[in-house]
Amino acid sequence: MDKxxxxxxVVYSLIFGILTGVLSVIPYVGMLMLFMILLFTAPVVILYMxxxxxxxxxxxxxxxxxxxxxxxxxxxxxxxxxxxxxxxLKIGFDYSSNYLLTTMVMNSPIWLTAICVIFLxxxxxxxxxxxxxxTYYALNFIxxxxxxxxxSEKNNDNFKNYME
Numbered sequence: 001m002d003k004x005x006x007x008x009x010v011v012y013s014l015i016f017g018i019l020t021g022v023l024s025v026i027p028y029v030g031m032l033m034l035f036m037i038l039l040f041t042a043p044v045v046i047l048y049m050x051x052x053x054x055x056x057x058x059x060x061x062x063x064x065x066x067x068x069x070x071x072x073x074x075x076x077x078x079x080x081x082x083x084x085x086x087x088x089l090k091i092g093f094d095y096s097s098n099y100l101l102t103t104m105v106m107n108s109p110i111w112l113t114a115i116c117v118i119f120l121x122x123x124x125x126x127x128x129x130x131x132x133x134x135t136y137y138a139l140n141f142i143x144x145x146x147x148x149x150x151x152s153e154k155n156n157d158n159f160k161n162y163m164e
Contacts, residue, residue: 009066025086043135064132079120
């Protein structure tokens with residue numbers, strides 16, 4: 001594995017995680033953001049890197065590993081961003097979108113919160129590994145169907161050129 005590729009993958013996952021974490025404190029949007037970080041971190045980051053020309057999915061193993069890395073690092077910043085915003089809203093404005101979560105973050109010891117975040121990051125890494133796996137198969141299916149369609153057009157053009 002290329003170290004620079006993994007670094008870019010982690011940086012984009014961290015950015016995606018912090019954006020979804022900050023947006024997760026908005027009522028009714030929080031569940032959508034949690035769902036996005038749970039399942040869509042790997043596909044979003046992998047597709048972005050493919051579109052930027054930095055990544056090419058060549059085998060299943062790499063897609064699973066990259067998905068797990070995306071999920072783990074994205075969830076770390078998701079939790080950090082959400083916790084920081086929750087505490088700031090509670091202290092500054094006495095507002096809490098989720099009272100139980102805000103109370104847990106403010107009153108629990110830091111080691112317990114860290115253990116919960118690492119455990120949750122491991123679960124998210126597992127689901128994003130599967131999402132990376134599905135992304136690999138979806139991209140290969142699209143690529144194969146595109147090649148089949150354009151291969152028949154290319155063969156028809158060759159036949160027309162031959163007949164002339």
